Amino acid sequence: MQPIREERASRPPRLQGGGGGAGRAGDTVLLVASAAAAGIIVLMLVVILADALIHGAGTVTWAFLTKPPSGAMAGGVGPAIFGTAALTIVMTIAVVPVGVLTAIYLSEYASPSSTLARIVRLAVANLAGVPSIVFGLFGLGFFIQAVGRGIDRLAFGGQVTYGQPALVWAALTLSILTMPVVIVATEEALRAVPRSLRDASLALGATKFQTTFNVVVPQALGGILTGGILAVSRGAGEVAPILFTGAAFFLPELPTNLNDQFMHLGYHVYVLATQSPDVDRTKPILYGSVLVLLGLTFALNFVAVLIRARTRKGLAARA
Amino acid sequence: MSTFTQVGATSVARKAGRSASFRRKSPAWHGVAEWGIRATALLAIAAIVLIFVFILKEALPILFDTHVRGEVSLAKMWLPQAWEGGPARFSWQPASEVPKYSLMPLVVGSLKVTIVALVISAPIAILAAIYTASIAPRRVREVLKPVVELLAGVPSVVLGVFALIVVGTWLQKLFGFEHRLNAVLAGCALSMTIVPLIFTIAEDAITAVPRDYVDASLALGATKMHTILRVVVPAAIPGIAAGIVLGFGRAIGETMIVVIASGNAALLDATLGHSTRTITATIAQEMGETVHGSPHYVVLFVLGATLLAFTFVTNLGAQRIVEHFRKKRGGT
Numbered sequence: 001m002q003p004i005r006e007e008r009a010s011r012p013p014r015l016q017g018g019g020g021g022a023g024r025a026g027d028t029v030l031l032v033a034s035a036a037a038a039g040i041i042v043l044m045l046v047v048i049l050a051d052a053l054i055h056g057a058g059t060v061t062w063a064f065l066t067k068p069p070s071g072a073m074a075g076g077v078g079p080a081i082f083g084t085a086a087l088t089i090v091m092t093i094a095v096v097p098v099g100v101l102t103a104i105y106l107s108e109y110a111s112p113s114s115t116l117a118r119i120v121r122l123a124v125a126n127l128a129g130v131p132s133i134v135f136g137l138f139g140l141g142f143f144i145q146a147v148g149r150g151i152d153r154l155a156f157g158g159q160v161t162y163g164q165p166a167l168v169w170a171a172l173t174l175s176i177l178t179m180p181v182v183i184v185a186t187e188e189a190l191r192a193v194p195r196s197l198r199d200a201s202l203a204l205g206a207t208k209f210q211t212t213f214n215v216v217v218p219q220a221l222g223g224i225l226t227g228g229i230l231a232v233s234r235g236a237g238e239v240a241p242i243l244f245t246g247a248a249f250f251l252p253e254l255p256t257n258l259n260d261q262f263m264h265l266g267y268h269v270y271v272l273a274t275q276s277p278d279v280d281r282t283k284p285i286l287y288g289s290v291l292v293l294l295g296l297t298f299a300l301n302f303v304a305v306l307i308r309a310r311t312r313k314g315l316a317a318r319a
Numbered sequence: 320m321s322t323f324t325q326v327g328a329t330s331v332a333r334k335a336g337r338s339a340s341f342r343r344k345s346p347a348w349h350g351v352a353e354w355g356i357r358a359t360a361l362l363a364i365a366a367i368v369l370i371f372v373f374i375l376k377e378a379l380p381i382l383f384d385t386h387v388r389g390e391v392s393l394a395k396m397w398l399p400q401a402w403e404g405g406p407a408r409f410s411w412q413p414a415s416e417v418p419k420y421s422l423m424p425l426v427v428g429s430l431k432v433t434i435v436a437l438v439i440s441a442p443i444a445i446l447a448a449i450y451t452a453s454i455a456p457r458r459v460r461e462v463l464k465p466v467v468e469l470l471a472g473v474p475s476v477v478l479g480v481f482a483l484i485v486v487g488t489w490l491q492k493l494f495g496f497e498h499r500l501n502a503v504l505a506g507c508a509l510s511m512t513i514v515p516l517i518f519t520i521a522e523d524a525i526t527a528v529p530r531d532y533v534d535a536s537l538a539l540g541a542t543k544m545h546t547i548l549r550v551v552v553p554a555a556i557p558g559i560a561a562g563i564v565l566g567f568g569r570a571i572g573e574t575m576i577v578v579i580a581s582g583n584a585a586l587l588d589a590t591l592g593h594s595t596r597t598i599t600a601t602i603a604q605e606m607g608e609t610v611h612g613s614p615h616y617v618v619l620f621v622l623g624a625t626l627l628a629f630t631f632v633t634n635l636g637a638q639r640i641v642e643h644f645r646k647k648r649g650g651t
Contacts, residue, residue: 123368132574237472
């Protein structure tokens with residue numbers, strides 16, 4: 001809907017006094033109040049960013065980004081960045097194929113009245129609403145206790161190898177958490193591809209499969225990329241699901257196997273904020289970590305927003 | 320035809336033209352691949368089912384296991400108990416000599432924090448949505464929507480730290496609370512994550528109001544603002560209400576902000592300026608210290624199951640609201 005524009009010249013005479021003088025004042029009140037509310041939201045974002053920049057910029061040096069921490073009050077976040085990257089890479093490998101294929105099913109292959117499609121959509125909507133800590137419990141109860149212990153019994157003779165907090169379980173937990181993000185973004189992108197493209201392709205003799213994967217999906221790549229980036233951003237920022245599925249505060253070595261534990265930027269910030277013995281001395285490190293985490297997620301979200309805006313303009317011009 | 324249609328169609332035509340016939344039969348593997356796609360879609364269903372099954376599985380011992388029931392039962396969690404011979408009261412102290420598992424302090428804590436968050440965020444989000452959808456010029460709107468998306472992308476740990484250090488100081492200067500970390504602080508921090516959610520849903524709802532309504536109202540002589548207040552917003556109320564319900568569900572389920580900013584004292588009182596403990600913070604902080612299968616472990620999973628059931632119901636409720644009003648209006 002376009003914003004409402006009055007045309008004063010052609011306005012017909014008032015049938016009722018729609019408020020009269022008091023109405024005019026009410027108009028201004030609404031305008032001011034709603035604009036102020038919008039301003040408050042912008043202010044929230046600006047203040048958070050400014051605060052992180054002001055207090056954290058001094059701490060973030062190349063040494064900070066690459067060195068490990070030495071105690072809670074010195075050192076850097078290098079291993080945390082590495083752990084976050086490793087986690088999100090494994091998560092992306094798990095979530096993007098599944099999410100994109102599910103969205104392709106929902107958008108291209110499911111008939112409008114299909115019960116299966118309705119149930120899938122219901123499942124996705126419910127997944128999106130599950131609290132993040134419950135995902136953590138699921139990771140513990142299913143991946144670690146059931147799947148992990150099962151693998152240990154079958155492949156390692158009962159020795160605890162996978163039945164404990166591990167990179168792979170945290171990544172899989174996060175991949176289920178971010179699946180709705182990928183599915184929704186991909187479906188939106190697929191739906192934005194004009195129907196005429198599909199029709200033209202089929203008319204030229206292509207099969208449905210060829211049409212989908214050679215014509216429709218390439219056009220939707222912008223939206224698919226957006227979904228992937230947003231998923232990575234969530235994966236880097238969500239801490240509750242990894243609290244007891246794999247994250248640790250100080251590890252002597254970087255994670256090299258799927259069943260290693262890992263350090264994580266968000267978890268690092270959480271521990272520094274809640275469990276440091278000397279809050280004032282920890283503040284610089286805390287703010288430095290916050291700035292790195294915020295910078296990372298902000299950059300990812302910004303890129304996603306840009307891609308989405310450009311893809312929308314591109315499709316609008318084409319259609 | 321546009322350039323891209325030509326490009327796409329040409330490459331397909333080239334592939335199709337490789338065989339002699341004009342329309343060839345799909346290779347067998349296409350059918351297999353298509354079945355693979357359908358099967359992959361099932362994974363989403365499998366995921367949500369597994370979540371329900373395994374959370375419930377780890378929580379069920381509270382009903383059956385004798386060792387667990389020696390310490391705690393559903394009744395003990397919901398009704399006041401005369402722990403250690405004192406008067407009947409609600410108390411959450413799982414680590415004391417006589418473990419006490421009353422849910423009430425946690426439920427009240429979650430509700431306090433959530434209500435504060437909603438009271439702050441609903442008006443701001445709805446007013447801002449009205450501004451963005453109906454009043455703001457296009458350029459302002461193109462800035463506002465990305466800003467809200469970026470705010471939505473701020474990790475909750477960062478919001479928690481921001482609340483802990485910055486907002487906590489502001490609130491102490493303004494109100495001088497008894498505890499620095501309390502329900503109001505947590506609610507304020509929580510609202511920064513709920514505002515984008517309610518804003519997005521409300522803005523969608525307002526944008527979806529048919530242009531005819533607006534045109535008719537203006538044609539009858541109403542002013543722009545009058546139209547917004549008396550025609551557009553009432554028409555969008557089902558969507559806005561659904562947004563508030565979803566915001567409520569999201570706020571109840573939020574963990575990191577409340578862990579950092581709420582004070583984590585399991586007190587049962589109505590004072591907003593006191594420290595408080597939510598259900599989510601309890602699970603987050605106590606899970607690491609429990610033994611698999613112990614009564615404490617089971618109780619934490621019962622908390623998780625309660626949370627899961629609650630958010631499931633709120634999501635369903637929000638959907639029903641939107642559907643009911645859509646039917647009432649006649650499928651617009």
